[in-house]
Amino acid sequence: RKKVTLQTLQSMYKKGEPITMLTAYDFPSAHVADHAGMDIILVGDSLAMVSMGLEDTSEVSMEEMIFAARSAARATKSSFLVGDLPMGSYEISPEQALASSIHMIKTGRTHAIKLEGGASLAPTISKITSAGIPVLGHIGLTPQRQNSLGGFRVQGKTTAGAMALLEDAFAVQDAGAFGVVLEAIPPQIAEIITRKLRIPTIGIGAGASCSGQVLVQTDMLGNFPPGRYLPKFVKRFGDVWAESLKGIEAYGEEVKNRTYPAKEHTYDVKDEVVANFEK
Ligand code: KIV
Numbered sequence: 001r002k003k004v005t006l007q008t009l010q011s012m013y014k015k016g017e018p019i020t021m022l023t024a025y026d027f028p029s030a031h032v033a034d035h036a037g038m039d040i041i042l043v044g045d046s047l048a049m050v051s052m053g054l055e056d057t058s059e060v061s062m063e064e065m066i067f068a069a070r071s072a073a074r075a076t077k078s079s080f081l082v083g084d085l086p087m088g089s090y091e092i093s094p095e096q097a098l099a100s101s102i103h104m105i106k107t108g109r110t111h112a113i114k115l116e117g118g119a120s121l122a123p124t125i126s127k128i129t130s131a132g133i134p135v136l137g138h139i140g141l142t143p144q145r146q147n148s149l150g151g152f153r154v155q156g157k158t159t160a161g162a163m164a165l166l167e168d169a170f171a172v173q174d175a176g177a178f179g180v181v182l183e184a185i186p187p188q189i190a191e192i193i194t195r196k197l198r199i200p201t202i203g204i205g206a207g208a209s210c211s212g213q214v215l216v217q218t219d220m221l222g223n224f225p226p227g228r229y230l231p232k233f234v235k236r237f238g239d240v241w242a243e244s245l246k247g248i249e250a251y252g253e254e255v256k257n258r259t260y261p262a263k264e265h266t267y268d269v270k271d272e273v274v275a276n277f278e279k
């Protein structure tokens with residue numbers, strides 16, 4: 001497969017071909033996403049929740065994101081790789097955001113960065129894109145701001161809310177972002193925003209009219225214990241947890257009853273060596 005570049009994404013957008021995006025957090029999860037032909041792989045700060053077991057994304061550090069990004073980058077051969085800037089690494093000033101973006105690109109080895117926020121982040125997005133670093137925006141439900149949003153709630157449900165979202169979308173676009181993630185927005189609102197923009201929208205809980213879709217790999221593969229809360233927009237395309245449980249239980253049983261390891265899993269040695277050794 002040919003390398004996906006910004007130009008590839010732009011031509012997909014122009015042709016109306018949906019853009020596929022999925023998160024990854026390490027070498028194996030990026031490897032399989034790349035192999036499956038995902039157009040974009042996102043090293044998301046959802047890492048905090050699905051891979052570190054934290055309550056929300058606020059605690060994950062820049063260095064933890066860089067560690068994940070570097071691991072994912074080694075497995076990413078053709079997908080376009082985007083790294084999330086974690087909370088605290090970009091809000092203080094455009095200069096701080098640029099420094100964090102450069103760190104993500106140079107050390108995390110991603111092709112682009114993503115940050116959360118709309119109109120108020122426009123000067124920051126301009127600063128980063130002026131340095132030649134592609135930026136993916138993220139508006140609507142912005143999990144890093146869940147405390148001020150009053151939790152993980154649907155956005156744009158009122159006329160004023162929808163207007164504010166459109167303003168955010170335009171601001172992010174005009175600041176030079178190559179695309180924008182729309183999270184947890186009614187589909188009709190996301191469709192209108194998508195129609196009004198000239199950059200692709202990547203939806204998560206925003207309906208089928210977006211220019212592309214993104215999901216958290218751990219969620220869509222069912223790689224978590226049964227009973228975990230999942231947002232309404234997640235569809236389970238796999239049952240990795242059950243598959244892992246089955247394999248590990250079988251291994252445990254075979255160790256207990258000594259059927260593993262069998263002869264084919266062991267190394268040969270000459271009988272006389274053993275005989276001499278035993279003496
Ligand atoms: O961190 C993440 O996984 C994300 C996507 C869900 C858009 O930001």
Ligand code: NA
Nearest residue numbers: 044045046084
């Ligand atoms: Na994120």
